[in-house]
Amino acid sequence: MIKYRLECSSGHEFESWFRASADFDSQSLAGEIACPFCGSIDIEKQPMAPSIVTKAAVASRSAGPAAMQSGDSKATLEALRAIKKTVFENTEDVGPRFADEARKMHFGEIEERQIRGSSTLEEARELVDDGVPFGILPALPEDLN
Numbered sequence: 001m002i003k004y005r006l007e008c009s010s011g012h013e014f015e016s017w018f019r020a021s022a023d024f025d026s027q028s029l030a031g032e033i034a035c036p037f038c039g040s041i042d043i044e045k046q047p048m049a050p051s052i053v054t055k056a057a058v059a060s061r062s063a064g065p066a067a068m069q070s071g072d073s074k075a076t077l078e079a080l081r082a083i084k085k086t087v088f089e090n091t092e093d094v095g096p097r098f099a100d101e102a103r104k105m106h107f108g109e110i111e112e113r114q115i116r117g118s119s120t121l122e123e124a125r126e127l128v129d130d131g132v133p134f135g136i137l138p139a140l141p142e143d144l145n
């Protein structure tokens with residue numbers, strides 16, 4: 001799995017996981033990658049810094065029509081489940097306080113730690129505006145039950 005930093009034509013940045021670099025190209029061409037903030041499918045891949053560690057992960061369920069591409073194979077689902085499990089095991093669930101906590105950490109008001117939680121689309125937009133780094137976890141079929 002490869003994590004790419006992506007940017008839409010309106011300048012929203014987000015991250016998404018792909019099985020291989022070729023997957024980004026084929027899914028992007030097919031219009032299957034949409035910006036979670038504005039829904040644009042005009043997405044470009046950004047150069048990845050070697051050591052980006054996502055401080056915070058936000059569940060995509062409340063963050064809009066996020067990163068789950070159609071046509072995912074079972075193998076991809078399994079890989080995404082594994083990623084999600086890792087995130088869940090290594091982060092503190094702050095629930096709906098996610099945006100607040102992430103922002104305070106970013107601006108040094110509280111000590112940095114690994115958190116996950118949920119945010120509204122509006123909160124996610126504000127985090128992007130403020131330059132607060134966070135990742136979006138793709139929604140899995142079982143999350144939507």
Ligand SMILES: [Zn+2]
Pocket residue numbers: 008009010011012035036037038039040
């Ligand atoms: Zn966008």
